[in-house]
Amino acid sequence: MRKTRSHSMSLALSAAMAASVFTGVAIAQSNPTVGGAPMLETMNIVENAVNSPIHTTLVAAVQAADLVDTLASAGPFTVFAPVNDGFAALPAGTVETLLRPENxxxxxKVLTAHVVSGRISGGELKRDVIANGGQLELTTVSGDTLVVTEQGRGLALTDENGGTSTITIADVNQSNGVIHVVDNVLVPQ
Known part of the structure; x- marks a missing residue:
């Protein structure tokens, strides 16, 4: 059977369309899930956090602190988002006390100590840690300092009180920044 030029072009077009479909699927699946929930790059930090079943305490805290509009704004922001278990590990009564209007x-201050201006990927953090002799200091939106270091194959954060938190899921991209899921709450001075 003789292939015509139009048949060849049709095959090429079909292959290109299939490649773009598969590429689109790969891109859509490139953002990690968090707590089993899909995190969509087209949604902002707050919209995705609300969908995460392991960030319900963080969402409640962001709402109580009136930070929803800020974290839904254009940013960009890098958020080190502690999971529910991280809040539960705080001394008894801490979360309840922080959620009171008078506090x-x-x-x-606690929440903004988990936020850095700009979009910083896990790869950039790791590269800068290595370039800076094994540790990188970040200034948070609250004005506090987080020290990033390598921990095994991953990264750890240390707050000004010496408390540490590990990045468990990096590079959850958002329309207005990036979230890195962490296992503990960082406490500013």
């Missing part, structure tokens, strides 16, 4: 300023 809103303290809650804002």
């Amino acid at each position: 809103k300023d303290q809650l804002v």
